[in-house]
Amino acid sequence: MENFTKAMVGLDLSAMDGVLMQKVAFLSKLLGIEKIYFIHISKNLSLPEEIKDHYPDILAPLDESIKAEILVNIKEHPFPKEIELEVIVGEGNPRDTILRWANIKDVDIMIMGRKNEMEGSGSLAKYMAQKSPCSVLFLTENSEIAVPKKVLIPLDFSEHSNLTFKFAQKLFEETNTEILALHIYEVPTGYYKTGKSYEEFAAIMKGHAKKDYEKFLQKYKHQHFECLFLMDEKENSGKFITRMAQEHQANWIIMGSRGRTSSASVLLGSVAENLVEANNMLPMLIFKKKGENMNLIDAILKI
Numbered sequence: 001m002e003n004f005t006k007a008m009v010g011l012d013l014s015a016m017d018g019v020l021m022q023k024v025a026f027l028s029k030l031l032g033i034e035k036i037y038f039i040h041i042s043k044n045l046s047l048p049e050e051i052k053d054h055y056p057d058i059l060a061p062l063d064e065s066i067k068a069e070i071l072v073n074i075k076e077h078p079f080p081k082e083i084e085l086e087v088i089v090g091e092g093n094p095r096d097t098i099l100r101w102a103n104i105k106d107v108d109i110m111i112m113g114r115k116n117e118m119e120g121s122g123s124l125a126k127y128m129a130q131k132s133p134c135s136v137l138f139l140t141e142n143s144e145i146a147v148p149k150k151v152l153i154p155l156d157f158s159e160h161s162n163l164t165f166k167f168a169q170k171l172f173e174e175t176n177t178e179i180l181a182l183h184i185y186e187v188p189t190g191y192y193k194t195g196k197s198y199e200e201f202a203a204i205m206k207g208h209a210k211k212d213y214e215k216f217l218q219k220y221k222h223q224h225f226e227c228l229f230l231m232d233e234k235e236n237s238g239k240f241i242t243r244m245a246q247e248h249q250a251n252w253i254i255m256g257s258r259g260r261t262s263s264a265s266v267l268l269g270s271v272a273e274n275l276v277e278a279n280n281m282l283p284m285l286i287f288k289k290k291g292e293n294m295n296l297i298d299a300i301l302k303i
Contacts, residue, residue, distance in 0.1 A: 003031070003032025003033070003034075003108075004031045004032055004033055004108040004109035004135065005032065005033065005034045005035065005108050006033070006034070006035045006036075006037070006105060006106065006107045006108050006109075007024070007028075007031070007033045007035070007036050007037070007107060007108065007109045007110075007111055008036075008037045008038075008039055008098075008101070008102050008105065008107040008109075008110050008111065009021075009024055009036060009037070009038050009039065009111045009112075010039055010040075010098060010110065010111070010112045010113070010124065010125070010128065011038055011039065011040040011070060012040065012113075012124070013040060013066070013069070013070075016113045016115055016141060017070075017073060017113075018073060018076070018077075019113065019139075019141060020111070020113040020139055021038075021073060021074060021076075021077045021079075022077050022145060023139045023143075023145055024036065024079075024111055024139070025077045025078050025079045025080075026145050026146075027139075028079065028080060028083055029080060030147060030175070031109070031137075033083060033109075034082075034083060034084065035083065035084040035085075035086070036079070036083060036084070036085050036086070037086050037087075037088055037101070037105055037107065038070055038074065038085070038086070038087045038088070039087075039088040039089075039090075039098055039101055040066060040070065040087075040088075040089050040090075041089075041090045041091065041092060041093075041094040041097045041098055042062075042063075042066070042089075042090075042091055042094075043091070043092070043093070043094070044091060063089040063090070063091070064089075066089045067087050067089045070087050070089070071087060074087070088101055094124060095124060095127045095128075095131075098124075098128065099128070099131055099132070102132065102133070102134070103133065107134055108134055108135070108290060109134055109135045109136070109137055110128050110132045110134060110135070110136045110137070111136075111137045111139065112124070112125040112128055112129075112136065112137070112138055112139075113125070113138075113139055113140075113141065114138045114139070114140045114141065114279075114280040115141050115280065116140065116141045116142050116280055116281065125138060125276075126276055126277065129272075129273075129276045129286055130273065130276075132288065133288070133290065134288060134290045135285065135286060135287050135288050135290070136285075136286045136288070137283070137284070137285045137286075138276070138279075138280075138283060138284045138285075138286075139283050140280060140281055140282060140283055140284075141280075142281070143251065143281070143282065143283050144251070146251075147175045147177065148171070148175075148177050148251055148252035148283070149177060149178060149251055150177065150178040150179075150180060150248070150249060150250045150251055150252070151168055151171065151177055151178070151179055151180070151250060151251075151252045151253070151254050152180050152181075152182055152241070152244065152245040152248065152250035152252070152253050152254075153165065153168050153179065153180070153181050153182065153253075153254050153255060154181075154182045154183070154184070154241050154253075154255045154271065154275075155181050155182065155183050155213070155216070155227070155255075156183070156256075156271075157183070157212050157213065157215075157216040158256065159289075160256030160257060160287060160288075160289065161216070161255075161256050162216075162220045162222075162256075163256055163287050163289065164254055164255055164256040164287045165181075165220065165222050166220075166222075167254065167285075167287065168225075168254055169222060169223055172223070172225075179225040179226075180225065180226055180227075180228065180248055180250060181213070181225055181226065181227035181228065182227065182228045182230065182241065182244060183209050183212075183213060183227060183228070183229050183230075184230055184231070184232050184237070184240070184241075185205045185206060185208075185209040185229060185230075185231055185232065186205070186231065186232035187201050187202050187205055187231070188201075188205075202231055205231075206229050206231070209229050210227075210229060213227050213229075228244065228248075230244070236274055236278065237270070237271045237274045237275070238271070238273075238274030238275040238276070238277055238278030238279060239274070239278045241253065241255075241271075241275050241278075241279075242275065242278050242279040242281070242282065245279075245282055246281075246282075250282070251282060251283070252282060252283050252284070252285070253275065253279065253282055253283075253284045253285070254284070254285045254287065255271075255272060255275065255284075255285075255286060255287065256272075256286075256287040256288075257272035257286050257287065257288055272286050
């Protein structure tokens with residue numbers, strides 16, 4: 001299994017932290033994690049002078065108090081003893097500060113919680129998915145704590161799909177997880193100029209997609225897994241992938257993301273971006289080539 005040696009787990013001091021810690025503790029060996037950074041960033045950690053005057057017994061800085069609270073929470077969960085744990089509490093803009101710490105610690109994967117019934121918009125998780133220079137794992141509030149039984153992998157046959165497929169293949173070899181690939185093809189708008197009907201050209205495109213899948217497997221020497229070839233019906237891609245995962249009883253989604261390179265855009269491919277927006281029910285791993293967008297990340301952090 002490809003290892004994510006260093007992981008960073010985002011905390012917000014809500015009940016979700018305990019849920020997230022429990023799931024990370026269970027999955028840490030599966031992911032090959034050797035060190036975990038738990039991070040919480042507050043906009044303002046200072047106490048007003050009036051509060052200090054009225055409560056002189058408050059001696060410890062707020063960051064130390066928060067760190068102590070997080071450490072107590074960590075001890076309540078069965079993290080493997082060989083994994084090194086570190087808590088980071090800081091002040092500033094949570095989005096940019098967490099991103100900066102991820103770069104400083106050179107982490108391999110960001111792990112974020114996705115809420116369903118608990119309060120919270122999830123905007124930080126979405127931002128981290130967009131701007132993180134490494135892979136991002138979303139662990140959802142209501143998903144079971146278990147090795148994934150069946151994984152859906154959307155593919156576009158790119159190098160990023162190759163990285164995702166390599167991880168899935170080792171997941172299959174080590175845990176017997178069922179793998180189901182998904183490729184979404186579309187009929188080009190000018191199909192009618194060929195003299196073919198829409199249905200005829202859809203069949204042609206599906207045939208090409210199947211050939212491309214076989215070429216992909218041969219090129220990267222991957223094991224053959226079942227692949228769904230489904231036509232794009234102009235539904236939101238994230239909602240469509242989520243629906244397909246649920247219909248085929250997959251309990252994880254894993255996909256690669258080709259980062260955008262234009263100077264001011266987010267660093268997440270459009271399909272992956274739609275998926276992050278649409279799915280807060282199933283655990284989801286967004287694969288990125290680590291450091292692929294580091295120059296743009298550095299530029300963002302200097303603004």
